[in-house]
Amino acid sequence: MIFSGYDVTNASPFVTQMDYRQTPAIFIADTAGLDFLNSVATPVDEQVEWISNGEGLLAWLDQAGLVPRAALEAIRTRSTPAELDDVAARARELREWFRGFVRAKKGRALVAADLRELEPLNQLLERDEQHAQIVADVASGVTAFELRAQRRWQTAESLLMPLVEVLARLVCDEDFTQIKACEGAKCTLLFADHTRGHARRWCSMAMCGNRAKVAAHRKRAKEQANG
């Protein structure tokens, strides 16, 4: 996989990392591609890398609902831990490369020339083994047939495909003008602002919004005290 043009290095080894198993993954982006970018974050003081190894990747994909649980179990049984760790490393590489693209392009509409930089995504999409299947959906006694995309989930590498797909969908379906970074001072979370007035500023009120409010209040109180 050749990613160029952006810094693909992972987080600094000097940053203390918290064990991802102690914290549920964060899904606040309102779009799956950005939720994937947010799979490394600093929810409180310490950085959490949810995809730090193969088991982390399996757990994150499960929480994200991107791979059926039975497929995750089957791949875990068929693969060695080293194979899964290798796929996790490639997922992180893909993620950090794509973060560079989003950081550079967010806040304005994408243009045709941007497609050139997305060539690595198209190369990965070429390897996807998706096929359609007719499935019957029965809800309250009414049967509806639906054409649904399926994957074979043969190899550990196939775990990369839903990640590639959500990044491709992000590029095709989201308005990059409304892709934003949380304004929290130390926050790295990205989200798509789907609010009507496009006034969303925070990953969440609980994590950053309230913290900013408290800081602003303290600043005002201090200014008043100083007259």
Ligand SMILES: [Zn+2]
């Ligand atoms: Zn935030």
